[in-house]
Amino acid sequence: MSQSLDRALTLLNSIAKDACTLDDLADEIGVHKSTVLRLLRTLEQHHFVRREGTRYYRLGSAMFDLANQALDSIDVRRSAQPALAALNARTGHTVHLASYDDGEVVYIDKYEGRHSVRMYSRVGKRAPLHCTAVGKVLVAAMPPARREEIARSIEYPVLTPNTIKTPSDFLAELERVGRLGYAVDNAEHEDFIHCIAAPVRGADGEVLAAASMSVPKVLLDYEGLLALVPDLRAATTEASVHSGWTENGKGH
Amino acid sequence: MSQSLDRALTLLNSIAKDACTLDDLADEIGVHKSTVLRLLRTLEQHHFVRREGTRYYRLGSAMFDLANQALDSIDVRRSAQPALAALNARTGHTVHLASYDDGEVVYIDKYEGRHSVRMYSRVGKRAPLHCTAVGKVLVAAMPPARREEIARSIEYPVLTPNTIKTPSDFLAELERVGRLGYAVDNAEHEDFIHCIAAPVRGADGEVLAAASMSVPKVLLDYEGLLALVPDLRAATTEASVHSGWTENGKGH
DNA sequence: GACCTCGGTTGCGTATGTTGCAACGACTGT
DNA sequence: ACAGTCGTTGCAACATACGCAACCGAGGTC
Numbered sequence: 001m002s003q004s005l006d007r008a009l010t011l012l013n014s015i016a017k018d019a020c021t022l023d024d025l026a027d028e029i030g031v032h033k034s035t036v037l038r039l040l041r042t043l044e045q046h047h048f049v050r051r052e053g054t055r056y057y058r059l060g061s062a063m064f065d066l067a068n069q070a071l072d073s074i075d076v077r078r079s080a081q082p083a084l085a086a087l088n089a090r091t092g093h094t095v096h097l098a099s100y101d102d103g104e105v106v107y108i109d110k111y112e113g114r115h116s117v118r119m120y121s122r123v124g125k126r127a128p129l130h131c132t133a134v135g136k137v138l139v140a141a142m143p144p145a146r147r148e149e150i151a152r153s154i155e156y157p158v159l160t161p162n163t164i165k166t167p168s169d170f171l172a173e174l175e176r177v178g179r180l181g182y183a184v185d186n187a188e189h190e191d192f193i194h195c196i197a198a199p200v201r202g203a204d205g206e207v208l209a210a211a212s213m214s215v216p217k218v219l220l221d222y223e224g225l226l227a228l229v230p231d232l233r234a235a236t237t238e239a240s241v242h243s244g245w246t247e248n249g250k251g252h
Numbered sequence: 253m254s255q256s257l258d259r260a261l262t263l264l265n266s267i268a269k270d271a272c273t274l275d276d277l278a279d280e281i282g283v284h285k286s287t288v289l290r291l292l293r294t295l296e297q298h299h300f301v302r303r304e305g306t307r308y309y310r311l312g313s314a315m316f317d318l319a320n321q322a323l324d325s326i327d328v329r330r331s332a333q334p335a336l337a338a339l340n341a342r343t344g345h346t347v348h349l350a351s352y353d354d355g356e357v358v359y360i361d362k363y364e365g366r367h368s369v370r371m372y373s374r375v376g377k378r379a380p381l382h383c384t385a386v387g388k389v390l391v392a393a394m395p396p397a398r399r400e401e402i403a404r405s406i407e408y409p410v411l412t413p414n415t416i417k418t419p420s421d422f423l424a425e426l427e428r429v430g431r432l433g434y435a436v437d438n439a440e441h442e443d444f445i446h447c448i449a450a451p452v453r454g455a456d457g458e459v460l461a462a463a464s465m466s467v468p469k470v471l472l473d474y475e476g477l478l479a480l481v482p483d484l485r486a487a488t489t490e491a492s493v494h495s496g497w498t499e500n501g502k503g504h
Numbered sequence: 505g506a507c508c509t510c511g512g513t514t515g516c517g518t519a520t521g522t523t524g525c526a527a528c529g530a531c532t533g534t
Numbered sequence: 535a536c537a538g539t540c541g542t543t544g545c546a547a548c549a550t551a552c553g554c555a556a557c558c559g560a561g562g563t564c
Contacts, residue, residue, distance in 0.1 A: 002294040003550065004522065008257045009298040009314075016321045022541060032524045037542070042254040046261040047378075050353065054531095055540070059322035061358040062261075064376025067319030069268045070311035072374075101302065106313040122324075124316025126299075255521060256551065274512060284553050289513070291551095306560095307511070506564095513558075522550075532539080 007031060008039045015049060015057050025057070067124070074099075076208040077109050080200055080239035084111055084211055087235035091228065094119055094214045097200070098134040101126075103154050105135045108209065117216045119193060127189065130156055130170050131163045133197030134210035136183035140174040141199055141207035147174055162188045182229055185212075192217055194225055198236040203244035211236050259283060260291045267301060267309050277309070319376070326351075328460040329361050332452055332491035336363055336463055339487035343480065346371055346466045349452070350386040353378075355406055357387045360461065369468045371445065379441065382408055382422050383415045385449030386462035388435035392426040393451055393459035399426055414440045434481055437464075444469055446477055450488040455496035463488050 007029055014020060014028045025040075026033035040057060043049040047062035071077060080097055088095040094113035098105045104126045112118075121127070129135035129150065139150055151167040151174070164170050177183040185195040197212035213232050215225055259281055266272060266280045277292075278285040292309060295301040299314035323329060332349055340347040346365035350357045356378040364370075373379070381387035381402065391402055403419040403426070416422050429435040437447040449464035465484050467477055 001290045001297075001551090002256050002260070004254050004256050005260045005291060005294045006298075008254070008260075009294070009300060012318060016318050021539090023539090033540085034525080034542080035523060038253045038522080039257060042257045042261070045253075045258075047354070048261060058325065059318055061353060061360075061376050061378065063315065063319045063322055064358075064360070065374065065378070066264060066268050066311055066376070067315045068374050068376050070315055073310065101313060102299070106316075108313075108316070122317065123320050124313050124318070126313065126317075253522095273510090275510085285511085286513080286554085287552060508561100508563080510561090511559090514556090516554090518552085518554105520550085520552080521548105523546105523548080525545090525547105526543105528541105528543080530539100530541080532537100534535100534537085 004039065007035070008043060011036065011039055012043070012048065012059065016059055020057060021055060071108070071123070074108055076200055076202075076239075076243055079242040079244075080209065080211065081109070083235045083238035083242065084109065086238075087111075087211075087213070087231065088113070091213065091231060093228075096121065096134060096212045096214065097209055098127075098132075098138070098212070099209045100129075100135075100138040103129065103150065105129055105132050105138065113214070115216060115219060117192070117218075119190065119214055128157065128159075129154055131159055131185065131188040132212075133183040133185035133195040134212045136173060136177045136185070137197045137199050137210040137212075138207065140177040140183065147171065159189055160187055160191050162186050164188065182233065183210075184225070186222065187217060194222065196225060196229055196232055198229075198233050199240075200236050200243060201240040201245040203246075205245065208243055211239065256291065259287070260295060263288065263291055264295070264300065264311065268311055272309060273307060323360070323375070326360055328452060328454070328491075328495055331494040331496075332461065332463065333361070335487045335490035335494065336361065338490075339363075339463075339465070339483065340365070343465065343483060345480075348373065348386060348464045348466065349461050350379075350384075350390070350464070351461045352381075352387075352390040355381065355402065357381055357384050357390065365466070367468060367471060369444070369470075371442065371466060380409065380411075381406055383411055383437065383440040384464075385435040385437035385447040386464045388425060388429045388437070389449045389451050389462040389464075390459065392429040392435065399423065411441055412439055412443050414438050416440060434485065435462075436477070438474065439469060446474065448477060448481055448484055450481075450485050451492075452488050452495060453492040453497040455498075457497065460495055463491065 010029050014025055022033045026036045040049055047060040050058050050060040052058055084095050088111035092114040095111040096107050097109035098107050107121055107123055107125050110123050129139055139147055151170045156165050182198040187194050193214050193216055195212045195214040197210045199207040200209045200211055202208045262281050266277055274285045278288045292301055299312040302310050302312040304310055336347050340363035344366040347363040348359055349361035350359050359373055359375055359377050362375050381391055391399055403422045408417050434450040439446050445466050445468055447464045447466040449462045451459040452461045452463055454460045
């Protein structure tokens with residue numbers, strides 16, 4: 001809609017990939033370098049971009065500031081924190097908190113596991129719905145009509161041999177997740193990792209977010225993973241309580 | 253330089269303050285609401301902004317993503333982490349890591365203290381140079397000419413009775429800091445808190461950042477604060493070593 | 505149920521802001 | 535000294551983003 005803004009935002013992504021020279025950036029977004037220069041200057045004034053010497057650009061501090069401000073304003077993140085941190089400390093596995101946004105999953109918090117296998121995820125990163133445990137939980141919590149709409153509209157990129165490939169399979173899986181109250185990602189997203197996820201609920205029983213635990217397959221087989229479900233659910237229940245949820249139906 | 257971009261970035265700040273209505277935002281940056289709408293749409297496409305229902309706007313996930321990507325790329329943050337986390341755990345006081353940017357201090361990491369008094373600081377937030385211990389350390393590390401240039405060019409807002417008010421006082425203080433190897437903020441920034449800070453150095457002995465410890469005055473008097481200096485310096489030395497610094501002059 | 509207000513959305517013509525170009529200057533390495 | 539990068543500036547042409555005013559749609563009030 002707004003050309004220069006559009007270009008500037010694209011620019012930020014290019015800069016994030018690696019600190020670049022002016023012409024590289026110009027090439028990447030397909031405009032003249034003088035245009036890039038002007039955009040960068042404006043971004044710099046607002047501290048969205050920082051120049052490192054001449055010849056290098058990096059993301060600036062306004063980014064951190066706004067982002068942290070925004071993260072602080074996500075209430076579930078704060079209210080779920082103690083329970084998830086404890087879960088992470090107790091099990092040593094990587095714990096994620098995620099929410100639904102525009103046909104994808106967004107990670108809003110992450111507690112790094114103790115084992116050396118690091119996952120390719122990060123707070124703010126997005127992931128598909130159909131191949132993540134958190135995605136399944138979040139969509140399963142929606143009314144049937146919306147589920148189907150989403151199942152129909154999203155893409156089904158095949159990331160591993162186990163990835164769900166069709167809307168109908170996805171819907172069937174969602175039904176199962178809704179029934180069980182938790183979801184499994186059996187190496188459907190990353191080859192060597194499987195996950196379990198469960199919902200975090202708010203005062204009216206609505207699902208605010210999903211929390212997951214990710215475990216490398218070499219560390220724990222499928223049985224072992226499922227054995228962690230009660231542990232995870234204890235944590236999500238605690239997180240739900242901190243978010244205003246009450247056991248027996250509607251709160252208040 | 254670029255009007256629409258400039259407006260859009262200002263807009264982000266307004267949104268960060270609190271999720272607003274269209275007209276509020278329009279008023280705030282002084283343009284027609286249809287203009288705001290178009291900017292918001294572009295920001296939304298890039299996930300910089302999220303709509304909550306209709307009628308509410310919040311910062312979006314692209315922000316978190318880019319910010320975390322950027323934070324990860326700040327090497328000193330990562331390499332200083334273990335030492336600072338340990339310092340924080342050992343003493344229970346709030347620990348900050350900060351660097352110099354454009355006439356101000358920018359916090360690039362924070363370890364929350366255990367006592368209930370919370371500081372008004374956040375990763376990404378900026379603070380003045382003349383009334384923070386980290387600011388003094390960072391400027392003191394610069395060559396004399398640059399020190400004076402900075403001392404001359406910055407403002408000296410008076411935030412507490414103890415705040416340094418003039419360039420010459422600031423320069424004298426910097427000289428002292430350079431000599432001692434650490435800096436003190438004796439309630440010059442916030443009335444009830446005093447801090448000590450020391451530099452974190454890289455392979456060539458250059459100062460990469462400054463680490464500080466902040467303590468409420470009710471918890472520890474001035475003497476008690478100074479008694480923590482060795483502890484802080486042990487941590488910054490450890491952080492420096494992890495950043496490539498070697499005891500005897502030039503590294504490698 | 506009609507009226508009103510408030511917030512969001514759209515189409516349009518215009519002027520303004522943004523763009524690409526080409527030339528310049530600073531710096532590097534050969 | 536020269537060629538090669540890379541960043542920076544002024545200018546003229548044009549596309550773009552702007553403000554306006556009118557149109558919806560939802561909630562609230564009488």
